Amino acid sequence: xxxxxxxxxSKIYRLGDIDLKALRGVSxxxxxxEFVAVMGPSGSGKSTFMNILGCLDKxxxxxxxxxxxxxxxxxxxxxxxxxxxxIGFVFQGFNLLPRTSAVENVELPMLYDGxxxxxxxDKSLEALKDVGLEGxxxxxxxxxxxxxxxxxxxxxxxxxxxxxxLADEPTGxxxxxxxxxxxxxxxxxxxxxxxxxxxxxxxxxxAAYSRRIIKFLDGRIISDEKVVKS
Amino acid sequence: xxxxxxxxxxxxxxxRVNKMRSALTMLGIIIGVGAVITMLAVxxxxxxxxxxxxxxxxxxxxxxxxGATTAGGVRMGAGTQPTLTMGDADAIKRExxxxxxxxxxxxxxxxxxxxxxxxxxGVIGTTPSMLVVRDWPLASGRSFTDQDVKSATKVCLxxxxxxxxxxxxxxxxxxxxxxxxxxxxxIGVLAPKGQSAQGQDQDDxxxxxxxxxxxxxxxxxxxxxxxxxxxKARSTEDLAPAERQINELLRQRHHIGPKQDNDFTVxxxxxxxxxxxQSTKVMTLLLGAIxxxxxxVGGIGxxxxxxxxxxxxxxxxxxRMAIGAKTWDIRLQFIIEALTLSLIxxxxxxxxxxxxxxxxxxxxxxxxxxxxxxxxxxFGFSGMVGIFFGFYPAYKASLLDPIDALRYE
Numbered sequence: 199x200x201x202x203x204x205x206x207x208s209k210i211y212r213l214g215d216i217d218l219k220a221l222r223g224v225s226x227x228x229x230x231x232e233f234v235a236v237m238g239p240s241g242s243g244k245s246t247f248m249n250i251l252g253c254l255d256k257x258x259x260x261x262x263x264x265x266x267x268x269x270x271x272x273x274x275x276x277x278x279x280x281x282x283x284x285i286g287f288v289f290q291g292f293n294l295l296p297r298t299s300a301v302e303n304v305e306l307p308m309l310y311d312g313x314x315x316x317x318x319x320d321k322s323l324e325a326l327k328d329v330g331l332e333g334x335x336x337x338x339x340x341x342x343x344x345x346x347x348x349x350x351x352x353x354x355x356x357x358x359x360x361x362x363x364l365a366d367e368p369t370g371x372x373x374x375x376x377x378x379x380x381x382x383x384x385x386x387x388x389x390x391x392x393x394x395x396x397x398x399x400x401x402x403x404x405a406a407y408s409r410r411i412i413k414f415l416d417g418r419i420i421s422d423e424k425v426v427k428s
Numbered sequence: 429x430x431x432x433x434x435x436x437x438x439x440x441x442x443x444r445v446n447k448m449r450s451a452l453t454m455l456g457i458i459i460g461v462g463a464v465i466t467m468l469a470v471x472x473x474x475x476x477x478x479x480x481x482x483x484x485x486x487x488x489x490x491x492x493x494x495g496a497t498t499a500g501g502v503r504m505g506a507g508t509q510p511t512l513t514m515g516d517a518d519a520i521k522r523e524x525x526x527x528x529x530x531x532x533x534x535x536x537x538x539x540x541x542x543x544x545x546x547x548x549x550g551v552i553g554t555t556p557s558m559l560v561v562r563d564w565p566l567a568s569g570r571s572f573t574d575q576d577v578k579s580a581t582k583v584c585l586x587x588x589x590x591x592x593x594x595x596x597x598x599x600x601x602x603x604x605x606x607x608x609x610x611x612x613x614x615i616g617v618l619a620p621k622g623q624s625a626q627g628q629d630q631d632d633x634x635x636x637x638x639x640x641x642x643x644x645x646x647x648x649x650x651x652x653x654x655x656x657x658x659x660k661a662r663s664t665e666d667l668a669p670a671e672r673q674i675n676e677l678l679r680q681r682h683h684i685g686p687k688q689d690n691d692f693t694v695x696x697x698x699x700x701x702x703x704x705x706q707s708t709k710v711m712t713l714l715l716g717a718i719x720x721x722x723x724x725v726g727g728i729g730x731x732x733x734x735x736x737x738x739x740x741x742x743x744x745x746x747x748r749m750a751i752g753a754k755t756w757d758i759r760l761q762f763i764i765e766a767l768t769l770s771l772i773x774x775x776x777x778x779x780x781x782x783x784x785x786x787x788x789x790x791x792x793x794x795x796x797x798x799x800x801x802x803x804x805x806x807f808g809f810s811g812m813v814g815i816f817f818g819f820y821p822a823y824k825a826s827l828l829d830p831i832d833a834l835r836y837e
Contacts, residue, residue, distance in 0.1 A: 249831055252750070254750060254830045254831050254834075255831055274754075274755060275754040275755055278749065278752050278753060278754045278755075279752065279754070281749075281750060281751065281752050282751060282752020283752070287750050287751065289834070293743070293746075293747045293750075293834065294747075295744055295747060295748075296744075297441060297445055298441070306747075306748070306751055307751045307752055309434055310748075310751065310752040310753050310754070310757055311752065315434075354751065358752075
């Protein structure tokens, strides 16, 4: 079953009198349970594409279907609901709320989903346990290492049972060893929980954890190939 | 929909992080609310005092003063010529339908002696009507009667101040005192009345029958002469007709031609006092309005800080939006934050306002009254200020583009 269907998507930014074509007709289908790495130099349009996949932005033309729902037809608040229920975000800079404990950070998506307090707390602790941060719920982001912060972010992405995780260079700020640990979590979530993972990265050895690599250049997909696991 | 208690927690936390800033922002509201409450307390206190004075004076009261004389082209002040008589007083009571009672006054200052004590006080010769006209009950004993007035008996009623000075704790009723060396029996004591509008001690007085005053104390060459008259109208609406009727009657009785000036003056004290009360009320409103301006300025302070806060927390807003915060989730968060600032400031302001009012009472000796309504008003107003001035920053935050907000450094 196709979870993501992009049909001839283009995105044009107007900068004064100049039209900047960030995406020039991208078509793509991602099946449920895939692990996709998106690569490409900066300015290649991969970030724009990820923003559209994440329902943070709408295409100028073309259609984007997420679980067969056309995103182009939705209002701002409807997009927020889609992001809340369908998509988990993991960012390069972690993007945790400062001065807010790990468990409260993880609770945040459920807060906007109207989950009762007790259930929120239980599910958050469960998710933290799932990423190996049992007993760290009370820590604030500035008391956690980079790898631990990223685990909190992954727990936050998991907690609403979103079918897709979008990870934008999740290991960009981490050292090699920690990067490997984080990637192991993604692999486990993908294989055990059948969560679709779409990951942006510059590094080949990170992309190697995925099973499909899509390369962007100048707003187009230039290659789309399965990773052959040795 | 957003979870209100958690939003309050989030707001509190955000405010705690910038303690100094939050405190200074609240200070605007504290001063505003405090000023509103203090001003209303001072104003309400002043109105209450005037209202008390009106009721202590006696309600629906007219005072008739003897007129000005003109001697060789030199005009003298009101009351310089003794023109009023007991006959006038009786005629007014008899013939003016809007008048309920008339009390004549012939007064003077006299030395009063009881045993080893002596005291100088105002002695007022009058009729039993006086107690009715001035709504003045007796604390003990009895009033003198019309019979006492007719036969000019030497009886008197004492004001509380006189009792205190001559008798101390003793019961004066039945005792003899000497006024200007004339012996009088004390038959009653007037209930304490306090200060008049002019700050006079109304209890420093002695009432005697008017005829006794004329014959034994303040004798004049004109028999039946009195100094002033106090007239009680039947109701507040009757004050103006009573004034007109008295004017007509006295002009007739005093044979004043159509082109001549009155040789008497009618004063409507109640009206004067009510005007004063009205102007105090207007003043209270004015003071309150001016104080509200400072509350408004405090509100602008909140808006300013909230705008700064929205800018500082752009990234946080972006994160919240990315994980599913809807437009109103963001708006409510910032409105509640502004509301928290203004309501905490409001409560502190109420405390500040009450303390300031108390301080003004203690230091300046003014009557101040903090009414529950003014507290409610100030609190409600500060809440409204919070919502009103919090809305624009909240609105601005909710319109941020999540992508830009996430990238914001």
